């Protein structure tokens with residue numbers, strides 16, 4: 001089949017009323033045509049016609065449900081979630097992660113490939129295209145059944161133009177990701193900052209489902225936040241909303257990559273936590289970590305030592321949690337979200353970090369409800385950004401629930 005059909009099938013599902021019906025089937029299915037007409041206030045013949053078109057694409061299927069109070073059993077409609085797929089990419093500092101999921105967000109296949117040091121824009125784009133081709137082949141899915149490609153990218157992303165404006169950890173600027181991938185694959189491509197994508201992913205199928213004010217914090221090599229405000233992802237005017245890694249916590253603190261001093265991420269990013277541990281161990285602190293090569297210490301090895309009972313490592317993580325707690329308290333005072341989700345590599349430290357983070361919020365937040373802001377870990381851990389990339393496409397296909 002031709003590639004054009006791809007865009008065609010997406011367009012067919014996407015038109016406004018179809019998208020509304022698709023969303024209702026996703027949220028309330030199995031559901032009858034009559035019920036859809038009632039909920040949407042579209043006329044029954046209109047619903048019938050639109051449903052017929054959706055049935056033809058294969059994204060909706062009919063299902064006869066057992067129970068019926070006499071009379072004819074109503075034919076129920078449900079999403080054919082295993083037939084269609086989405087590809088998500090998470091472009092990090094050292095690795096590119098690709099996931100192929102169904103439209104319920106179930107990962108069918110996942111791959112991680114290293115990004116070579118000193119990668120050029122062109123080489124990075126080629127790497128992205130290669131990983132998409134590879135995961136498609138390995139998963140053995142039909143090309144026409146891939147709805148689109150979502151890309152979560154660290155740094156500053158121009159969502160409208162689909163470009164990475166600045167990817168600090170790769171030292172790259174102005175990468176035309178959307179244009180390149182759309183040319184290459186002839187399908188819908190959306191790109192977004194990784195923390196913002198993550199918040200969308202948590203809202204779609206993670207620990208943020210049904211929460212209208214939500215902040216997700218991605219703590220990895222850097223620290224970034226994505227905010228869902230009144231049910232919608234917030235971008236800000238120039239796409240730097242949520243850059244909380246550069247919120248200054250201590251004006252006399254260490255110098256940050258951005259040039260300022262004492263930014264949040266100079267205390268809580270993975271590399272910052274490792275650096276802190278190394279500098280204290282050099283002063284002669286007792287720790288399991290002191291037995292190995294200091295240069296190889298990472299936030300992961302600190303976590304492993306903490307699990308093994310190493311008091312020094314537990315203290316290092318608790319200290320990072322306290323700083324993160326200060327940043328999060330500032331965020332609570334600005335946004336006042338119902339729930340905050342912590343994800344990214346450093347979130348693997350779990351309660352070693354979370355306990356002191358929560359304690360800090362209890363000590364510092366202004367009011368009792370603010371002190372009790374829900375703090376949870378991402379449902380997807382290290383996959384939070386790639387699941388967010390998948391959600392970018394689903395958010396296009398399904399109209400949002402309430403606006």
Ligand SMILES: [Zn+2]
Pocket residue numbers: 245246247256257258259260263
């Ligand atoms: Zn900074």
